[in-house]
Amino acid sequence: MPKISQKGAAMPQSPIRKLVPFAEKAYKQGKTVYHLNIGQPDIKTPEIALDAVRNNSIETLAYSRSEGSDEYRSKIANYYSKHDINVTKENIIVTTGGSEALLFAFGSIMDVDDEVIIPEPFYANYNGFSTASGVNIVPVISKIEDNFALPAIEEFEKLITPKTKAILICNPGNPTGYLYTKEEIKKLAEIVIKHDLFLISDEVYREFAYDGVEHYSIMQEENLKDHAIMIDSVSKRYSMCGARIGCLVSRNEEVLFTVLKFAQARLSPPTLAQIASEAALETPQSYFDEVKTEYVARRDVLIAELEKIDGVKVAKPKGAFYCIVELPIKNSDAFAQWLLEDFDINGETIMVAPAAGFYSTPGVGLNQIRIAYVLNKESLVQAVHILKEALKVYKD
Known part of the structure; x- marks a missing residue:
C-alpha cells in the first residue's frame, strides 16, 4: 500500500475541530450542545454585506x-x-x-x-x-x-x-x-x-x-x-x-x-x-461599539461564573473573545470527549477545545481548555453550570 508523506503524518489535528464527530453523535442522540470550542460568533453579519450578494446582478x-x-x-x-x-x-x-x-x-x-x-x-x-x-x-x-x-x-x-x-x-x-x-x-x-x-x-x-x-x-x-x-x-x-x-x-x-x-x-x-x-466596509461604527459592549459583558459573566468553581483557574482576556481555563483534571482531550459522549444535564452538554493543541511544547496545557465566549450570556451561564457539575463526577 502506498504511504503518505512524513509531512502528512506530522500534520497536527485541529484541537478545535477534531471532536466534531463526537458532537454530531450527541446531536443524533437528541442532546443540546453548547459550542464553546470555536470562534464562530453568533453576532449577525452586517445586513449591508449580505444585501451586496443578494442584490448583485452578476x-x-x-x-x-x-x-x-x-x-x-x-x-x-x-x-x-x-x-x-x-x-x-x-x-x-x-x-x-x-x-x-x-x-x-x-x-x-x-x-x-x-x-x-x-x-x-x-x-x-x-x-x-x-x-x-x-x-x-x-x-x-x-x-x-x-x-x-x-x-x-x-x-x-x-x-x-x-x-x-x-x-x-x-x-x-x-x-x-x-x-x-x-x-x-x-x-x-x-x-x-x-x-x-x-x-x-x-x-x-x-x-x-x-x-x-x-x-x-x-x-x-x-x-x-x-x-x-x-x-x-x-x-x-x-x-x-x-x-x-x-x-x-x-x-x-x-x-x-x-x-x-x-x-x-x-x-x-x-x-x-x-x-x-x-x-x-461601509458598516457604521455603531455596529462595532455594540458588538464590543456585548463581548465585554459576555467576558465578565463568563469569568465571574468560572471563578466560582473550586480548583479552576482562568486568565482574564483583554481582547478577542477567548480565554484559557485550567481545570482540576489530567487530560482535557479525554475530558472533552467524555463531555460529549457520556455526560449531560437534562440532555444538555458542552463542547470545549483542549488547550494542549495551542502549544508546541510537549506536555504543556494538558489540563487546560480554551473557551470561546461567542454565545449569549444566558447560554454561557448554563454552559459553565454544566462544566461545574461535570467536574464533580469526572474521573481521570
Missing part, C-alpha cells in the same frame, strides 16, 4: 485579480487609514481567509528548517502552518498564573539563532485574549530591526480591544517598513467566517512580489465573498 461569476480587486483593496486601505495605518492598495494582497495569508507569508520568507519565534499558547493552526511549510516553531512561554503576560521582551532575543527568520504574534491573542501594549510592539520592533528579522502580526481581532485600551498595530511603526507583515481577515470583525476573505499587508516590495506569486498559483480569492467584504 451574470458570469468570473475570476478576480490574484491580488484581489482594485476596488476592494482601495477600500481596505481607506479602512486602515482610520486606524492610523497608512498603506495603499499596492501594499495589500487579498487572500482566502487569514489562514492563506499566513501560509503565503511562511512560504515567502522561510525555508525548510528555518525558525519562527511565537509566544505560546498560540492559535492552534500556527502548528499546522509551520508543519506544512517545514518550519520549526520556537516558543516563548507565558503562564496562566501571570494572566499570560509576556515575559520580558529580552527573552525573545535569547531565542534568536542563525535559523530565525521571524517573530509571529497574534494581537489581540487567540487563545488567551492578551493585548500587546504600544511599548511591547516598539520593543519587538527594535529586536527585529537589530537582528534583521520579519515581524508578523496576526491582527484579525483588532476591533476587539477592551477596558479602554487601544489596539496598536505593527504597521503604525514606520521604521518597520521592510520588516512588518500584517495578517487580517473579515471573519471575526464582521462575523463573516464563511466568507473566507483575508489579506496580507506589507510595505516590503520584495515580500509583496513573492506573496503575489503564491497568490497567482492559487488563481484568485472568491469573487462574491470580496463583494460582500467590500460592502461590509
Whole structure:
C-alpha cells in the first residue's frame, strides 16, 4: 500500500475541530450542545454585506485579480487609514481567509528548517502552518498564573539563532485574549530591526480591544517598513467566517512580489465573498461599539461564573473573545470527549477545545481548555453550570 508523506503524518489535528464527530453523535442522540470550542460568533453579519450578494446582478461569476480587486483593496486601505495605518492598495494582497495569508507569508520568507519565534499558547493552526511549510516553531512561554503576560521582551532575543527568520504574534491573542501594549510592539520592533528579522502580526481581532485600551498595530511603526507583515481577515470583525476573505499587508516590495506569486498559483480569492467584504466596509461604527459592549459583558459573566468553581483557574482576556481555563483534571482531550459522549444535564452538554493543541511544547496545557465566549450570556451561564457539575463526577 502506498504511504503518505512524513509531512502528512506530522500534520497536527485541529484541537478545535477534531471532536466534531463526537458532537454530531450527541446531536443524533437528541442532546443540546453548547459550542464553546470555536470562534464562530453568533453576532449577525452586517445586513449591508449580505444585501451586496443578494442584490448583485452578476451574470458570469468570473475570476478576480490574484491580488484581489482594485476596488476592494482601495477600500481596505481607506479602512486602515482610520486606524492610523497608512498603506495603499499596492501594499495589500487579498487572500482566502487569514489562514492563506499566513501560509503565503511562511512560504515567502522561510525555508525548510528555518525558525519562527511565537509566544505560546498560540492559535492552534500556527502548528499546522509551520508543519506544512517545514518550519520549526520556537516558543516563548507565558503562564496562566501571570494572566499570560509576556515575559520580558529580552527573552525573545535569547531565542534568536542563525535559523530565525521571524517573530509571529497574534494581537489581540487567540487563545488567551492578551493585548500587546504600544511599548511591547516598539520593543519587538527594535529586536527585529537589530537582528534583521520579519515581524508578523496576526491582527484579525483588532476591533476587539477592551477596558479602554487601544489596539496598536505593527504597521503604525514606520521604521518597520521592510520588516512588518500584517495578517487580517473579515471573519471575526464582521462575523463573516464563511466568507473566507483575508489579506496580507506589507510595505516590503520584495515580500509583496513573492506573496503575489503564491497568490497567482492559487488563481484568485472568491469573487462574491470580496463583494460582500467590500460592502461590509461601509458598516457604521455603531455596529462595532455594540458588538464590543456585548463581548465585554459576555467576558465578565463568563469569568465571574468560572471563578466560582473550586480548583479552576482562568486568565482574564483583554481582547478577542477567548480565554484559557485550567481545570482540576489530567487530560482535557479525554475530558472533552467524555463531555460529549457520556455526560449531560437534562440532555444538555458542552463542547470545549483542549488547550494542549495551542502549544508546541510537549506536555504543556494538558489540563487546560480554551473557551470561546461567542454565545449569549444566558447560554454561557448554563454552559459553565454544566462544566461545574461535570467536574464533580469526572474521573481521570
